[in-house]
Amino acid sequence: MEQLVQQVASGLANGAIYACLALALVMIFVSTDHINFAQGELAMFSAYLVWQALDWGLNFWVALPVVALLSFLIGVSIERVILRPLHHAPVLSVVVVFIGLLAIFHSLAGAIWGHTIKAIPSPFPHFTFVGSGYIGPHQIGMILVTVALLVALFAFFRFTPLGLAMRAAAQNPASARLAGIRVDWMLALGWGLAAAIGAVAGSLVAPAVYLEPNMMASILLYGFAGALVGGISSPGGAVAGGFIVGVLENLIAYLGNLFEKSTGVYVIGNGEKLTVALIIVITVLTLKPSGLFGQVSVKRV
Amino acid sequence: MAALLEASGIKAFYGQTQALHDVSFSLAPGGITTLLGANGAGKTTTLRSICGMVRTEGSIKLDGRPITGKATEDIIRLGVGHVPEGRGTFTNLSVGENLRVAAYTRKDKAATERDLAMVFEYFPILKARMTQQAGTLSGGEQQMLAISRALMLSPRLMLLDEPSFGLAPLIVQEIFRIMRRINSEAKVSMLLVEQNAALALELADHAYVLETGRVVMSGKSADVKNNEAIRKSYLGY
Numbered sequence: 001m002e003q004l005v006q007q008v009a010s011g012l013a014n015g016a017i018y019a020c021l022a023l024a025l026v027m028i029f030v031s032t033d034h035i036n037f038a039q040g041e042l043a044m045f046s047a048y049l050v051w052q053a054l055d056w057g058l059n060f061w062v063a064l065p066v067v068a069l070l071s072f073l074i075g076v077s078i079e080r081v082i083l084r085p086l087h088h089a090p091v092l093s094v095v096v097v098f099i100g101l102l103a104i105f106h107s108l109a110g111a112i113w114g115h116t117i118k119a120i121p122s123p124f125p126h127f128t129f130v131g132s133g134y135i136g137p138h139q140i141g142m143i144l145v146t147v148a149l150l151v152a153l154f155a156f157f158r159f160t161p162l163g164l165a166m167r168a169a170a171q172n173p174a175s176a177r178l179a180g181i182r183v184d185w186m187l188a189l190g191w192g193l194a195a196a197i198g199a200v201a202g203s204l205v206a207p208a209v210y211l212e213p214n215m216m217a218s219i220l221l222y223g224f225a226g227a228l229v230g231g232i233s234s235p236g237g238a239v240a241g242g243f244i245v246g247v248l249e250n251l252i253a254y255l256g257n258l259f260e261k262s263t264g265v266y267v268i269g270n271g272e273k274l275t276v277a278l279i280i281v282i283t284v285l286t287l288k289p290s291g292l293f294g295q296v297s298v299k300r301v
Numbered sequence: 302m303a304a305l306l307e308a309s310g311i312k313a314f315y316g317q318t319q320a321l322h323d324v325s326f327s328l329a330p331g332g333i334t335t336l337l338g339a340n341g342a343g344k345t346t347t348l349r350s351i352c353g354m355v356r357t358e359g360s361i362k363l364d365g366r367p368i369t370g371k372a373t374e375d376i377i378r379l380g381v382g383h384v385p386e387g388r389g390t391f392t393n394l395s396v397g398e399n400l401r402v403a404a405y406t407r408k409d410k411a412a413t414e415r416d417l418a419m420v421f422e423y424f425p426i427l428k429a430r431m432t433q434q435a436g437t438l439s440g441g442e443q444q445m446l447a448i449s450r451a452l453m454l455s456p457r458l459m460l461l462d463e464p465s466f467g468l469a470p471l472i473v474q475e476i477f478r479i480m481r482r483i484n485s486e487a488k489v490s491m492l493l494v495e496q497n498a499a500l501a502l503e504l505a506d507h508a509y510v511l512e513t514g515r516v517v518m519s520g521k522s523a524d525v526k527n528n529e530a531i532r533k534s535y536l537g538y
Contacts, residue, residue: 164402167398171394174385176391178373178451179454
């Protein structure tokens, strides 16, 4: 039982990371209809920027907002400079650009900071409490930051005119132009927000998994699974999906271990966690393509 | 009186295909002008070229200032409300959000609130539907919402693309009645594109008839209406 609680708790902690990345994926998806395969590498690059700032002696909580802002600008520039000429290009061209970006940021990080593993210390204070045995301060911090991020984004999209304009531009660009909205800038803004969220995700992951150019490779897949489970069009759903995937992968591995212990037959275990994520992706796409919380829009014809 | 909108010799292209060959017209401030013609004559394209939604050559001037080649959102910001073909509803947003989006570019809060009140006076049904997802509105209600969105820009000129399309005759009458009120009370000039020529000539004071991308005749609505040759050959009634 104790082990079960522990597995759920650490699943929630991993889920927070997936949720963050899923949120970034959703941000770009709702504003441009694309899945940004380079999202993970962008987040990794941002984490390196945080490491660099720490190395220069900055405090983490000073470095993170600065890096998030910088990542925001990088995201905006990518959209304006690289993707803008491709607005009318077929989707495959855009996918190729994403893969190119992935390779570029991957190599860039390696070239600048090297391929050896670096460590970012956890920014959260160490303290002990009743549940300390199950979940550490960094894990709790990650969950809190993710939830705070979601609340802030929700408020932004729901209550500010700019957020509303972004939703309108995503949904019906032609009509948005007729309302005087600068649609091109809204897309760039979506990219900027995604990159900033990715920066938060990356710099929270880094203390948990060590910093190196490959650190986001599998996490991006989990984030993608989370976004799909929750509904790729729904920020809240993406966060919920991230947590669900995090808990589910741990629980399934845990049950697999129990099964092996009692019967001696190995079916599934810690080694197959990524497989679990991929099975989740396929199951969701087959049974409920819009995800658990995705919006199925009503349309009168 | 100086023209509010003056188009001379405009040509418009969809890719390689030329849709407008030589369209010239001018709108007097405060008036309602209608563009008539068969399917494919270039009525919708004319509205789209005013708003920079299609590649356009020639000269279009708003208040004497050239607007050809400007981005759609910049032309809109000069006070042109466009009620597009197909109504352009933001289907996943609520009715209230649709109206707020339309006022996005405005900074004058008090006047915006007044315009919202005015919209609800014209179309009380929209007030009742404020929180409803706009995609679930009926066709007539969506047309009302489209006109209201244009109104929320506080435009001087409103371009209307077939507001009667696909609606029951009673609803069409209601909408046209309110368009006349908007024109006289809110002092919004209108350029109306319609398939239903009889209806349009009833509302408008000036008419232009298009055929395959050219203006073939123009005049006061009454004259066009009473000219049997034009009616038979271009308007089909």
